[in-house]
Amino acid sequence: GQQVMQIPQYQHVQEGEDFTTYCNSSTTLSNIQWYKQRPGGHPVFLIQLVKSGEVKKQKRLTFQFGEAKKNSSLHITATQTTDVGTYFCAGGGISGNTPLVFGKGTRLSVIA
């Protein structure tokens, strides 16, 4: 079945440094979604990418979807302590009548 691999599993950065997490799928995706989960909280939707090569920005966050629609990345510029949490990618989509497949997440720690 479809698998979504996410790296790194953990990342510790100094406040102000950049951070990137990568997501790779074993199959072509109809779309990819990114979620953030704060410690002790629940996953919260950040963004969805649908088009090949798509790039979207949300303030300091930049999301990319690969040309082959099999990989994606989330880049945070100049991390802040409020960025702490686990970032999940999820591939697939209801449009294909298949549930999202989640990566295992990247846990980001930011040292002030």
Next chain:
Amino acid sequence: DAGITQSPRYKITETGRQVTLMCHQTWSHSYMFWYRQDLGHGLRLIYYSAAADITDKGEVPDGYVVSRSKTENFPLTLESATRSQTSVYFCASYSSSVDTQYFGPGTRLTVL
């Protein structure tokens, strides 16, 4: 309007007991999901439902039972709890209008 709620938020039970986790959403979303979250495994899909009276297995369905008699409710039952079912359980519903999932606050279940 709470959106999606789960109850109880915390539960301690003993091996062999039956436990039911409740999930309720106020949006009338057709799709609903149950995930479990464990360290090192990310979010794993247990069961999902496309509509009332329609359910399907996810990645890790063994030991769980679901029902969906009403659109707004999607209870998850552990028929005979085992220690390996100690986990955090998240319910989610899917909005087709924005193509995203909304997660409930989670239930932390401990099986002794």
